[in-house]
Amino acid sequence: MLSLVEREWRAAREYSIMLSREGRGCYHVVKGRLGAARPLIRPLAGVRIVDVPRSWFVPAVLGLALYLAGIGRLSALLVDNEKSQRRWILLARLLRRPLALIALGPDGRYVLSRGGIPVSGEAISALAVRSTNPVEETGESNAFRNGAR
Numbered sequence: 001m002l003s004l005v006e007r008e009w010r011a012a013r014e015y016s017i018m019l020s021r022e023g024r025g026c027y028h029v030v031k032g033r034l035g036a037a038r039p040l041i042r043p044l045a046g047v048r049i050v051d052v053p054r055s056w057f058v059p060a061v062l063g064l065a066l067y068l069a070g071i072g073r074l075s076a077l078l079v080d081n082e083k084s085q086r087r088w089i090l091l092a093r094l095l096r097r098p099l100a101l102i103a104l105g106p107d108g109r110y111v112l113s114r115g116g117i118p119v120s121g122e123a124i125s126a127l128a129v130r131s132t133n134p135v136e137e138t139g140e141s142n143a144f145r146n147g148a149r
Contacts, residue, residue, distance in 0.1 A: 001019060001075050003016065004061055009030070020046050027048050027068070029050050029060060030049060069095045098114065101113045
């Protein structure tokens with residue numbers, strides 16, 4: 001899971017705590033430097049936090065996303081605002097990974113949504129697993145697409 005933190009940190013952090021408890025990992029790419037706040041962040045197993053200067057944010061996200069997808073460790077992309085969601089949808093489609101918006105709900109807990117529809121964390125994980133297999137997604141096999149059928 002790759003979490004792009006541009007504005008709001010709390011919802012993404014809560015979600016990564018849940019992922020850590022389940023034994024899954026998460027990379028948070030934070031736009032801007034954490035500075036003095038870095039030592040205050042409690043380390044979690046499988047959760048990595050990368051703070052990137054603003055001018056290097058887009059190249060860093062592209063590089064990390066391509067690398068994680070290449071080694072099979074990218075299950076989904078999380079963003080923290082709608083503008084970011086519009087910006088990164090092309091990358092998510094290119095990598096065949098789901099893109100979800102994460103925000104704080106009225107009760108102070110994180111809420112995930114895809115296309116404005118709330119979804120659970122388990123649903124994002126299920127989508128991520130399904131989207132990495134184009135046969136399941138389209139119902140076609142490579143042999144069929146290549147005309148061997």
